[in-house]
Amino acid sequence: MSKEGEEVSNKQILFRGYVTGSPKESDMVHKNSTIRLKVPEGLKAVVVKNLYLSCDPYMRGRMTKHDDAPSYIDPFTPGSPILGFGVAKVLDSGHPNFKAGDLVWGITGWEEFSLISAPETLFKITDTDVPLSYYTGLLGMPGLTAYAGFNEVCSPKKGEYVFVSAASGAVGQLVGQFAKLMGCYVVGSAGSSQKVDLLKNKFGFDDAFNYKEEPDLNAALKRYFPQGIDVYFENVGGSMLDAVLLNMRVHGRIAVCGLISQYNLKRPQGIHNLFCLITKRIRMEGFLVTDYFHFYPQFLQSTLQYIKEGKIVYVEDTVEGLTNAPSALLGLFTGRNVGKQVVVVAHE
Amino acid sequence: MSKEGEEVSNKQILFRGYVTGSPKESDMVHKNSTIRLKVPEGLKAVVVKNLYLSCDPYMRGRMTKHDDAPSYIDPFTPGSPILGFGVAKVLDSGHPNFKAGDLVWGITGWEEFSLISAPETLFKITDTDVPLSYYTGLLGMPGLTAYAGFNEVCSPKKGEYVFVSAASGAVGQLVGQFAKLMGCYVVGSAGSSQKVDLLKNKFGFDDAFNYKEEPDLNAALKRYFPQGIDVYFENVGGSMLDAVLLNMRVHGRIAVCGLISQYNLKRPQGIHNLFCLITKRIRMEGFLVTDYFHFYPQFLQSTLQYIKEGKIVYVEDTVEGLTNAPSALLGLFTGRNVGKQVVVVAHE
Secondary structure (H helix, E strand, C coil): CCCCCCEEEEEEEEEEECCCCCCCHHHHEEEEEEEEECCCCCCEEEEEEEEEEEEEEEHHHHHCCCCCCCCCCCCCCCCCCEEEEEEEEEEEEEECCCCCEEEEEEEEECCEEECCCCCHEEEEECCCCCCCHHHHHCCCHHHHHHHHHHHHCCCCCCEEEEEEEECCCCCHHHHHHHHHHCCEEEEEECCCHHHHHHHHHCCCCCEEEEHHHHHHHHHHHHHHCCCCEEEECCCCCCCHHHHHHHEEEEEEEEEEEEHHCCCCCCCCCEEEEEEEHCCCEEEECCCCCHHHHHHHHHHHHHHHHHHHCCCCCCEEEEEECCHHHHHHHHHCCCCCCCCCEEEEECCC | CCCCCCCCEEEEEEEECCCCCCCCCCEEECCCCCCCCCCCCCCHHHHHEEEEEEHHHHHHHHCCCCCCCCCEEEEEEECCCEEEEEEEEECCCCCCCCCCCCCEEEEEEEEEEECCCCCCCCEEEEEEEEHHHHHHEEEEECHHHHHHHHHHCCCCCCEEEEECCCCCCCCHHHHHHHHHHCCCCEEEECHHHHHHHHHHHCCCCCCEEEHHCCCCHHHHHHHHCCEEEEEECCCCHHHHHHHHHEEEEEEEEEEECCCCCCCCCCCCCCCCCCCHHHHHHHHECCCCCCHHHHHHHHHHHHHHHHCCCCCCCCCEEECCHHHHHHHHHHHHCCCCCEEEEEEECCCC
C-alpha cells in the first residue's frame, strides 16, 4: 500500500432525501465511489472494511426531518451514505485505541469501506468464538436494548406475566429469553405462523400468537393472560398498545422500546386507553439503549456465558450483498425478516 | 333520644342509573327519606351528620359500568345515594375508635345523615383551627393527591420546569404551590381569565394561561417553556397531553392524576405523540391517592404548618344546600367552579 493508501472502488448506498409515509427502495441510491484505504495525516480516525450491516427499525426515524419535535438523533444527510450499526475490520488507524486488524462494532456507513472520524464510539470485539454477525444483534445494540430495557426499565420479578410484541425480532426474541431466565411467564406476538413456531419451539416462550389472525386483540390478550399482564415490552404501538392497556395488571410496567407499526404512517394512530394508566397505576416509560451503554461489559459477559451454556439462542435473517440492503431494511416494516435482519457486505 | 334513636327526615341524592356521555342533573334524584340516628345493635358502624360534601372529577367514573376494564372502584349503585368524600360529625358510634361528637372525613353519602358501616376508612379530624371544609380539599383527598402525586410520582428537583393543567382546581392549585416551595419554575393552565389571575396572583405560579384562548397548544407551551417541560402534572388529557408530549425535556416525568377532558366522551380522544416517550425517555405514570394514604400524617403535619405560616393558600367554591350538589358536581366538567368545589349540607 502506498503512503496515501491504495485507492479502491467503494460501493455505497446513499440516502436520497427526507421521506414521508412509507420509504421506497428508490429513497436509497446506489453509487460507485472510491476511497483511499488510509487515514489522512493528523486525523484520529479509522478506515474500516464493513463486514455486516444491521437493519434496525429506528433507522426509519432518521429518514424524516422532525421539525416539531427534534429526535434524539439527527436525520440522515441527503446525498450521504445511510448510517447504521455494523461489524467492521480496521484497515488503518490514526487513533491510539485502534490498530489495523481490530474487529469493531458500532455506527458505520452503508458502503464497502468507511472512514470513521470518531472511532471512540466503536466497541472493540474481543470474543470471536461466536458468529461475528452477532455483534449486529445478540451481542450488539439490539442485545443490549433487550437486556437494559427488560432488566432496568421493566423492573421484572420472578413469576410475573410478561408480554412481548414483535417477539421474534432482533430485540423481542431476547427479551423473551431473558424473561424466561428470570422465571417469568412469557407470551409473544408475531406476524406469521413460522414466527409463532420459533417463539414457542426455539426461544422457549410459554405461548405465542399471530396477531394478524386475531380480529380482536383485546380478546386475544384476555385468552393468553387471563390474570393480566405485569410487564409489556412494547415494540409495535398502535392498536396492540391500546389492547394491552386494557389487560395490564395493577402496578404494571410498560417499557416503550419501539412503535414499528407507526413509523410509516403520516400521522400516528391515536391511543385511546391511557385512562388505564390511572386505574391500574401503570408506569409507562420510553428508553434508548444509548443511555445504557455503560452496561455493555456486564451484558456481554453474562450473555456470552448464556450462549456457551446453550441458554440463549439467536435467529438471524441474513441477506448477501450491500445492494440488497435497502430492500432488507424496508422488509422490517412488512415483517418480511424472520429474526434479526443482517446484511453481509463481506465475509472478512 | 330513645333507645332506637330518633327517627328524622333525611334528604338524599340518589344515583339514578349508569350514564354514557355527559351526565345530567336528572341522573341524580332527590328523595325525602328517614333515618334512625342510632347505630343498630351489634354493628361496628357510625351514624354521622354530613357537614361538607366534596365534588371530585373521579366521581364521574362511578357513574359508568366499565365492563371492558373494571375500574379501581365500583360504580355507584342505582337507587342508592351518591357516595363521595365529605366532612361529618359522629352522632352515634358502635365502633371503639369513634364516639359521638367526633369530626371525621372520608367516604360518606350524599344525604343529610349517613350510617357508615365500615368507619375504619374514616380519618378523625383533630386540628379544627382551620376551616372544616378544608378536609374535603386542601387537607383531604385532593390535598394528599397533590402532595403524593407531586413529591412521589413526579420526582421533582429544584429548578425544574413544571407544568400543571386544570391548575386552579382542587389538586392543581396545590401542586403549583408545592412546586414553588421546592424551587421549581411553575406554569399552570386554566379555562378563564379569572382563574389565570388566581394562579399568578394568589397561588404564586410563575406564569399561567387560558387554554381556551390558545388555538395552538403546542405553540403556547413553546412560548411558556422555551426550554421545555421537566414535570407535567396531568389533570386533563386529550389535546393538551399531545401538545405537552412534544414539549417535554429528556428524562421528563408525567404524573397522570386525571383526564377530566375525557370523562364525558363516549370514546376518549386518541393520543398521537407517544413516540416522544422514547425520543425523550419520558416516564409517564398513573397513580391513585389511595396508594398513598399512609403518607397522610406527614402530609397533614407539614401542610398545617405551611398554612399557619401563610405559605400555602386555598380557594374553595362553595354552594349551599344538598339540593345544589348535583349541579355543583356537573359544573366540574364545564369548569364552572373556581377552586375546590364544596357543598355545604350543614354548618355543624
